[in-house]
Amino acid sequence: MNTPNSQKNILHNSKVALVVDDEKIHRHIIKSFLNKLGYEVIEACNGLESVNLFIKHLPDFIFMDVMMPIMDGLEASLIIKTHITGKFTPIIFLTASDDPSEIQRCIEVGGDDFLKKPINIKLLNTRIRALERTRDLYNKLYSQHCELIKYIDTDKENQLIAHNILQNAILPRNSIRPGIKSILKPASTFSGDIFLCGPVANGSYRLMLVDFTGHGLAAAMVSIPVSEIFHAMRLKGKNQIETLIEINKKLCQLLPDDRFMASTMIDISLDNKNLTIWSGGMPHCLILSNQSIIKLAGKGLPLGILESYDFSNDQVIYHYTGNERVLLVSDGFLELQSENNELLLSSDVYNHFLYDWQHxxxxFEELIEISINLHAKNKPQDDDISVIELNLSLF
Structure with a gap:
C-alpha cells in the first residue's frame, strides 16, 4: 500500500482515483486497470483513511468497498458527500453481497453505481466510461454556472453603481414642496419612469411625470439629459412649450426610431390659479374637485417621435379653486396584471382605489401599496409603476 508520504504529491495528474478496500489484492486489481486508463491512484484500507485522503486530495473518482474495519464504506461515503462542493465525484461501491437492501443502502448514502465482487473488468470499464461522461458534463455545467454567477455578481455591482449615479444626477435637482406625494416602484434596478419638479423663474411651479419605452438601464440612461433640460429651462423661466420643444429635440437626437417618451407636464400658476397641462401618450390625468373626478385625456404624441411638433394645440388650461387634488399615473400602474392576467384598470380593486382616494x-401611500398587493398578489410587476398626487390646497 502507498504510504501517506508517497501519496502527498500525487495530484500532478488531473485524473486521480481513490480506491478503498481492506483487501490488498482487490486494490491492486483495480489500481492496475485504472493506471491503464490514465488515472493516478490513491489507496486506503478503511473508511476513516479514505475520508482523510479524500479531503486532502479531492480525487475525481472513488471506488468504495462496503465492509471494512474501523469505518465501513457506507459511513465513509456519507462523510465524503458532505465535503463534495461544486464538482461531481462519482462513487462506485464494491460489494460481495447479493442483498438488495445493502445495494439500496449504497445508493441512499450517495453511491452512483455498484459492482459485485469479484470484479468483472469489462463491466468495470463500462461503468467508469458512463460515469466519466456524466461527471464531465456535470462539471462543465457547474463551471458555466460559476461563470454565470460571477457575471451576475459583477453586473449587479455595476448596476448599483450606475443606479446611484443616476439617482444623484436627478433627484437632488428636484425641489418638492408640500402637497406633492410620489410613489415610484421600478420593475428592475433601473426605472424608465422619472418624476421631475421645481419652481419656475417666472413664478409658477412645474412638474413632469415621464415614462420611457421599456424599463431598465437603457430607459434610465435617457433620463439624465431630460432632467438637465427640464431644470435648466425652469431656472431660466422658459415656458412649458419652450421646454417641451427642447426635450423633444434632444430625444429625437438620442432615441432609436422604435423608442419614445410618454409624459405629462403641469405648470401651476399660483397667482391666477391655473393649471397648464400637456400630456402625450400618458393615461388620463384625474382631478378631484368637490368629490367629483374629472378625467383629462392627454391629446399629444409622445416625445421623441416627430422633430417638428406644435405642442400648443394639445395644452389644456384648468382653473382650480385650491381644494382640488390631482392624480398622475404611469401605465405600469393601470396595466398591472393579476395572477389571472386581469389589468388593474378593469378590476374591482381599481374601482375601490378610486373610491378610497376620492373619500x-x-x-395615499397605504392606498397605493394596498391596491397593488390586493391586485397582483405574488405576481411580479413587469413595468415601472409611478403614481403622483398633488394636493393643491397645500400649495
Missing part, C-alpha cells in the same frame, strides 16, 4: 379613507 380619503386611507393615506
Amino acid at each position: 380619503s379613507n386611507v393615506s
Whole structure:
C-alpha cells in the first residue's frame, strides 16, 4: 500500500482515483486497470483513511468497498458527500453481497453505481466510461454556472453603481414642496419612469411625470439629459412649450426610431390659479374637485417621435379653486396584471382605489401599496409603476 508520504504529491495528474478496500489484492486489481486508463491512484484500507485522503486530495473518482474495519464504506461515503462542493465525484461501491437492501443502502448514502465482487473488468470499464461522461458534463455545467454567477455578481455591482449615479444626477435637482406625494416602484434596478419638479423663474411651479419605452438601464440612461433640460429651462423661466420643444429635440437626437417618451407636464400658476397641462401618450390625468373626478385625456404624441411638433394645440388650461387634488399615473400602474392576467384598470380593486382616494379613507401611500398587493398578489410587476398626487390646497 502507498504510504501517506508517497501519496502527498500525487495530484500532478488531473485524473486521480481513490480506491478503498481492506483487501490488498482487490486494490491492486483495480489500481492496475485504472493506471491503464490514465488515472493516478490513491489507496486506503478503511473508511476513516479514505475520508482523510479524500479531503486532502479531492480525487475525481472513488471506488468504495462496503465492509471494512474501523469505518465501513457506507459511513465513509456519507462523510465524503458532505465535503463534495461544486464538482461531481462519482462513487462506485464494491460489494460481495447479493442483498438488495445493502445495494439500496449504497445508493441512499450517495453511491452512483455498484459492482459485485469479484470484479468483472469489462463491466468495470463500462461503468467508469458512463460515469466519466456524466461527471464531465456535470462539471462543465457547474463551471458555466460559476461563470454565470460571477457575471451576475459583477453586473449587479455595476448596476448599483450606475443606479446611484443616476439617482444623484436627478433627484437632488428636484425641489418638492408640500402637497406633492410620489410613489415610484421600478420593475428592475433601473426605472424608465422619472418624476421631475421645481419652481419656475417666472413664478409658477412645474412638474413632469415621464415614462420611457421599456424599463431598465437603457430607459434610465435617457433620463439624465431630460432632467438637465427640464431644470435648466425652469431656472431660466422658459415656458412649458419652450421646454417641451427642447426635450423633444434632444430625444429625437438620442432615441432609436422604435423608442419614445410618454409624459405629462403641469405648470401651476399660483397667482391666477391655473393649471397648464400637456400630456402625450400618458393615461388620463384625474382631478378631484368637490368629490367629483374629472378625467383629462392627454391629446399629444409622445416625445421623441416627430422633430417638428406644435405642442400648443394639445395644452389644456384648468382653473382650480385650491381644494382640488390631482392624480398622475404611469401605465405600469393601470396595466398591472393579476395572477389571472386581469389589468388593474378593469378590476374591482381599481374601482375601490378610486373610491378610497376620492373619500380619503386611507393615506395615499397605504392606498397605493394596498391596491397593488390586493391586485397582483405574488405576481411580479413587469413595468415601472409611478403614481403622483398633488394636493393643491397645500400649495
